[in-house]
Amino acid sequence: MEGHMSMKFSIVTPVLNGEKYIAETILSVFSQKGDFEIEYIIVDGGSTDRTVEIISSFQKLLESRLFPMQCKNITLSYVSEKDSGMYAAINKGFSMATGDIYAWINADDLYLPGAFSLLSRIFQAFPGVKWVKGITSYIDAISRITKGKCLIYNQEWLKDGVYGRELYFVQQDSNFWRAGLWKTIGGIPPQWKLAGDYWLWTAFSRETPLYSINANVSCFRRTKNQLSSDMLAYNHEVQKISLNMNTCHKILTTYLAIEPYLSMRIRTFLHRRLFGKQVYHLITENGDTWGIL
Numbered sequence: 001m002e003g004h005m006s007m008k009f010s011i012v013t014p015v016l017n018g019e020k021y022i023a024e025t026i027l028s029v030f031s032q033k034g035d036f037e038i039e040y041i042i043v044d045g046g047s048t049d050r051t052v053e054i055i056s057s058f059q060k061l062l063e064s065r066l067f068p069m070q071c072k073n074i075t076l077s078y079v080s081e082k083d084s085g086m087y088a089a090i091n092k093g094f095s096m097a098t099g100d101i102y103a104w105i106n107a108d109d110l111y112l113p114g115a116f117s118l119l120s121r122i123f124q125a126f127p128g129v130k131w132v133k134g135i136t137s138y139i140d141a142i143s144r145i146t147k148g149k150c151l152i153y154n155q156e157w158l159k160d161g162v163y164g165r166e167l168y169f170v171q172q173d174s175n176f177w178r179a180g181l182w183k184t185i186g187g188i189p190p191q192w193k194l195a196g197d198y199w200l201w202t203a204f205s206r207e208t209p210l211y212s213i214n215a216n217v218s219c220f221r222r223t224k225n226q227l228s229s230d231m232l233a234y235n236h237e238v239q240k241i242s243l244n245m246n247t248c249h250k251i252l253t254t255y256l257a258i259e260p261y262l263s264m265r266i267r268t269f270l271h272r273r274l275f276g277k278q279v280y281h282l283i284t285e286n287g288d289t290w291g292i293l
Helices: 022-030 051-063 086-095 115-125 155-159 179-185 196-205 231-241 247-261 264-275
Strands: 007-015 034-044 071-080 101-104 131-139 175-178 211-221 282-286 289-292
Touching: 007 022, 007 086, 007 115, 022 034, 022 051, 022 071, 034 051, 034 086, 034 115, 051 071, 086 101, 086 196, 101 115, 101 179, 115 131, 115 175, 115 211, 155 196, 175 179, 179 196, 196 231, 247 264
Parallel strands: 007 034, 007 101, 034 071, 131 211, 211 282
Antiparallel strands: 101 175, 131 175, 282 289
16 A cells, blocks of 8 residues: 555553563564554563563663564563552553554463554555454463464444353454544453453444454463453453343343254244344455455
């Protein structure tokens, strides 16, 4: 696209005692290649291991200009102080952000090569698109990757908080959005400790559609004792966020309970009768041309 303006990504990483994987996470940001800038903000909650030492070493590497930068510019800043949890740290990080496109990546996850270049081209090609999600793959404790798949989301069900409750998650690590959308929402209420991203996606969906892209963007690391493994506590918080189970929740919960026992023909018939026409958004690539479905 000729004459386009270079974009700036603001990436936030919240971390507490993340020495085991934080270097991999940082490198996945630093190694992004393309015509854009990266503003990387790490918010440490007062780690007592080598986390801050590792972050500082990367900052010095940038300042010495010894790192082989493959984009227009990278800056790294960090704060280290006690906070009230992950979402408070994320809010703090984005309050410092000055970029065009926001995202956060946790301190054991990582971005895949080419992710920022792809997202930059998409946001440039579609000025009206404010929120995009790519494919989340999975990585284990020894960095073996299992490929994920492209998920699409019914926009009305997003507003109702169906995803992450009755249906699959809106995986956080592969989400990117324009700065103005975050500023409109005003951040994540700090009382949420586990399901703040669930709250955020429902808030975003009331402002703008979510566009899925069939492209590998990031990896979520599956490890023992991570916050996301406490599903009982997560579900309890989700219940608080969506206090009133609306009609959509009730119908969908009932349907999903009986669906395994139904033939495909009956499933299709009931799906159409119960839920009507579904509205999804998918950005597709055909050669060098992008289109919206």
